[in-house]
């Protein structure tokens with residue numbers, strides 16, 4: 001695979017970034033690194049969602065897959081002593097199994113569009129109810145933590161949160177893996193098939209495409225990526241809760257981030273993650289700083305951001321359906337042609 | 340090669356085709372004609388696996404293919420075009436056709452071969468093979484050609500061409516007729532050609548099957564059809580009546 005020089009430069013910049021942060025913000029490097037790490041981890045998850053979302057397979061339930069990735073990994077570690085090195089693959093298998101269980105009958109019955117979205121919504125709620133119901137293990141809606149292993153830096157326990165530098169490079173690797181999966185799909189014949197069936201399933205079947213199988217393949221891949229992302233996110237946060245990694249709020253966040261960035265282009269979901277990270281940090285500071293809002297909502301002020309995401313999502317879908325990156329690319333292309 | 344026996348397709352209580360039987364021999368160009376709404380496209384859609392027939396049996400090269408899904412029918416060697424072209428707008432023209440070469444042959448060819456076959460199919464129908472060409476702004480005639488190229492790229496043994504040539508002018512119609520003849524000559528593909536205007540088709544077909552109200556009313560020599568009283572009555576008669584109406 002040939003590497004575009006621009007990408008090589010970008011990648012070098014990403015490798016240098018933590019050192020630059022350390023040099024520029026010696027006192028608060030932990031905070032800035034934390035933001036960047038979270039952004040990279042979400043970027044991988046958004047990319048995983050957009051893998052299928054870009055073809056009109058709109059899932060409002062990917063929080064179920066990130067949740068399964070996080071919870072299965074941590075439960076196996078906490079209660080069976082199973083290393084996440086095995087636990088994460090197991091979690092991925094469970095997530096893929098759920099994806100196929102939901103996907104197969106709905107694709108066979110040609111459930112599409114809004115109906116498919118509603119079905120996935122039911123799926124994420126089901127997973128959340130399971131998590132809350134098993135509160136003796138999962139800690140219910142309060143969440144729980146993976147048992148800390150040694151000094152918190154361990155390959156065996158896949159724990160790396162204690163060292164932000166290591167965490168950064170783990171996140172970078174996870175994100176890069178996600179991008180590589182995207183590129184592979186993008187260059188495959190399956191992408192053509194998915195574009196085709198996203199527009200017209202009957203015409204796609206007429207040229208020999210097994211519509212159900214193509215949809216299942218991309219759904220399974222997407223679920224696997226999000227489960228992996230959820231697991232790594234849990235290992236980084238060293239905390240799992242239904243609201244932070246498993247619920248509908250997470251699903252909405254994923255959809256919003258990916259759509260805002262642009263689901264049809266490689267770096268769209270990544271820019272979307274940058275956007276949501278900056279937005280949520282900005283909102284957090286604004287809410288905490290605002291006396292009036294705090295007086296009105298108390299500590300619940302922080303959950304206002306979900307509402308704002310919802311409103312922004314609607315605005316993006318109406319006014320900028322190609323997202324930030326898609327719109328920017330189109331603008332650039334027009335200008336190039338015009339001049 | 341293809342045998343359709345007692346085919347029935349109901350939509351709710353309405354039977355779009357009520358009893359259709361015909362055979363297609365290897366190497367033949369068969370014209371399937373009939374007035375608007377007589378059930379030609381429905382017959383095609385049953386053969387091509389888009390619809391599951393209510394009753395009847397369809398066999399291709401000795402295998403029963405009744406009710407098989409569209410992709411399996413395509414893999415078995417039956418290519419089809421849609422009456423109203425259904426190009427994939429998000430893909431370029433070449434990609435539209437390459438996709439059909441790849442999936443139509445059930446991924447049995449390698450990628451290079453598949454791009455070459457796509458270019459060959461486009462050349463055959465006379466469309467540009469440049470990778471940048473998009474479907475944007477393509478006219479009715481060009482879109483029809485793209486439909487054909489896509490069907491051909493899957494290397495079918497039998498081509499079901501649903502060509503209602505309504506949107507085309509007489510010279511374009513003649514071109515389309517020449518093209519089907521040329522496809523058989525170059526590729527040795529058996530063709531069933533759907534049409535509702537008799538004139539253009541008579542020149543090229545070996546045999547015609549005439550449908551009316553979902554039933555076969557004539558099966559045989561094209562010249563015989565033009566002098567068959569049943570055909571004249573339901574078909575040409577109606578056409579003639581229409582022409583009368585259109586006259587000021």
Ligand SMILES: Nc1ncnc2c1ncn2[C@@H]1O[C@H](COP(=O)(O)OP(=O)(O)OP(=O)(O)O)[C@@H](O)[C@H]1O
Pocket residue numbers: 350354355373374375376377378379380381382422503535
């Ligand atoms: N999906 C459908 N649902 C209900 N009725 C249908 C459907 N498809 C076709 N029909 C009806 O079945 C009859 C046959 O339609 P069909 O499209 O096969 O005719 P046709 O011979 O192809 O006509 P044309 O020359 O206009 O293309 C028509 O009365 C049509 O309205």
Ligand SMILES: [Mg+2]
Pocket residue numbers: 379380381422503
């Ligand atoms: Mg028709």
